[in-house]
Amino acid sequence: MAVFTPVTLDEIAPWAAQYDIGQVRALKGISSGIENTNFFLSAERGEYVLTIFEKLTFEQLPFYLKLMRHIAERGVLAPLPLANRDGELMGTLHGKPASIVTRLEGACQMAPHPVHCAEVGAMLAKMHLAAADFDIRQPNLRGLDWWNETTPIVLPYLPDAGQHLLRAEMHFQETFASTDAAHRLPRGPIHADLFRNNVMFDGERLTGFFDFYFAGVDTWLFDVAVTVNDWCIDEVSGALDPARVRALLAAYHAVRPFTDDEKDAWRPMLRAGALRFWLSRLYDFHLPREAEMLTPHDPGHFERILRERINQPVPPLF
Numbered sequence: 001m002a003v004f005t006p007v008t009l010d011e012i013a014p015w016a017a018q019y020d021i022g023q024v025r026a027l028k029g030i031s032s033g034i035e036n037t038n039f040f041l042s043a044e045r046g047e048y049v050l051t052i053f054e055k056l057t058f059e060q061l062p063f064y065l066k067l068m069r070h071i072a073e074r075g076v077l078a079p080l081p082l083a084n085r086d087g088e089l090m091g092t093l094h095g096k097p098a099s100i101v102t103r104l105e106g107a108c109q110m111a112p113h114p115v116h117c118a119e120v121g122a123m124l125a126k127m128h129l130a131a132a133d134f135d136i137r138q139p140n141l142r143g144l145d146w147w148n149e150t151t152p153i154v155l156p157y158l159p160d161a162g163q164h165l166l167r168a169e170m171h172f173q174e175t176f177a178s179t180d181a182a183h184r185l186p187r188g189p190i191h192a193d194l195f196r197n198n199v200m201f202d203g204e205r206l207t208g209f210f211d212f213y214f215a216g217v218d219t220w221l222f223d224v225a226v227t228v229n230d231w232c233i234d235e236v237s238g239a240l241d242p243a244r245v246r247a248l249l250a251a252y253h254a255v256r257p258f259t260d261d262e263k264d265a266w267r268p269m270l271r272a273g274a275l276r277f278w279l280s281r282l283y284d285f286h287l288p289r290e291a292e293m294l295t296p297h298d299p300g301h302f303e304r305i306l307r308e309r310i311n312q313p314v315p316p317l318f
Helices: 009-016 061-072 114-131 144-157 160-177 220-231 242-255 260-286 300-311
Strands: 024-029 037-043 046-052 091-093 096-102 187-190 199-202 205-209 216-219
Touching: 009 024, 009 037, 009 091, 061 096, 061 114, 114 187, 114 199, 114 205, 114 220, 114 242, 144 160, 144 260, 160 260, 160 300, 187 220, 216 220, 220 242, 220 260, 220 300, 260 300
Parallel strands: none
Antiparallel strands: 024 037, 037 046, 046 096, 091 096, 187 216, 199 205
16 A cells, blocks of 8 residues: 555546546545555545555456455445446556545554454454355465465575574474365455454444455465454564454354364464564565555564464464
């Protein structure tokens, strides 16, 4: 959501005319995030978000945009991608894929309580079930294969202790992924990036999930682990907050009960969720792209979380 591709109001007005949104009134760059260029777009018929995709291709994007429409039509609170007058969910802006989606109401809840975590857990389970019959299958592009590709790139930037941790965790995750138990885990389309800044609330009422552009087919439990690692932790230490963990997991379990295999895989998945974001933050921090308003995230945050998940007890899945 950094601005890699600047766009002016004069440039966007004729381009947006292909959508049934009326006259464009304002365009404001969004500073958070590090993958795509995003703007708040105010128009005569409502409030929207314009996204210019910096890495995803025209061939990959139908998965994300059609997934959002699929789950929104089944009652999951998510932005709705708009079709242009040709019926297409994306167009070309400055030579790159671009789309417009509806803007959710509310604000991000950056200091969540158990009640917020319960709302997130229930909606995440609902999303998994709603997406189970989605007929486009695209893998999680930031899964194990990407971890293997990225590890040798970031290793030289780490001190000896960090290198040892990364090599050891990669060995652990590769070994676990090869087991029969891992292959039995329920899977389907997942959000894969459901952090607090990708969920909107109005008070204690959840108003929607957004930023689905890391979504892919993977284990549902990995999605739960990524979510718990952000929503249910002490920000300084990375330690889990048992009350928030219990609230999120209980609410999820009430909608989509966990399996015994998922119970056994819970700690490995929490570690996998921490590893994935440690790797991506290491890459973005040490090999940044040029962009307006871009501030890379601290990779040390997820290194601390990974060490916590390895060394400390975790609340049970159920």
